[in-house]
Amino acid sequence: MTSSSSGLPRVGVGTDVHAFAAEGSDRPMRVAGLDWPGERGLEGHSDADVVAHACCDALFSAAGIGDVGTQFGTSQPQWAGAAGVVLLAEAARLVRAAGFEIGNVAVQLVGNRPRLGARRAEAETALSAACGAPVSLSATTSDGLGLTGRGEGVAAIATALVVPRP
Incomplete structure (x- = not known):
């Protein structure tokens, strides 16, 4: 359902996970819209910014217009290497257009x-x-559990609130 006729706020949830690039890779790390010099990068079709991608998924979920794979999938070469903040700006535009x-x-x-x-x-x-x-950001570890705890990658979980325009 993509109709905004109910007038009620809608909440969406998004999750993203990316593995670290292979040792010795020259792939830079970009997380939360920032470059992190000296950190090993993450594997992905775009820049693998898990924070920005989770935000996109939360927005798409709240608006009922698909997900990152639907909107920016690996079959769409124009998004290869795209910065997470570029994807987030486009996600916000699509949500507003909906x-x-x-x-x-x-x-x-x-x-x-x-x-x-x-x-x-x-x-x-x-x-x-x-x-x-407004985007608020927090961080946590998983106390040594799972892929994030073993240092194999990172994850992000986001929640978005959208309100239908009258």
């Missing part, structure tokens, strides 16, 4: 690295600018 305003997005990075704390405000600014709405 008749919604974005209330906010909350996203949590799950992994041992990068260490987000010192750059949280910078990341929130980059994500909020791309989205055109």
Whole structure:
């Protein structure tokens, strides 16, 4: 259902996971709209920004217009190597074109690295600018459990609130 006629706010959830690139890869790490020099990059069709991708999925879910694979799939070469903030800006545009305003997005990075704390405000600014709405960011580890705990990759989980335009 993509109709915005109910007038009620809608909530969506998005999740994304990417493995670290092979040792020795020159792929840069981009997470939460920022480059992380000295960190091993993540594998993916675009820049593998798990935080931005989870935000996109949450927005698409809230608006009922598919998901990252539907909108920016690997079969679409124009998105190869695309920056996560570019995808997030396009996701926000598509959500607004579907008749919604974005209330906010909350996203949590799950992994041992990068260490987000010192750059949280910078990341929130980059994500909020791309989205055109407030984005709050938190981070956690998984206490050594699963692929994030073993240091094989990182994940992100996001929730978005959208409101139908009258």
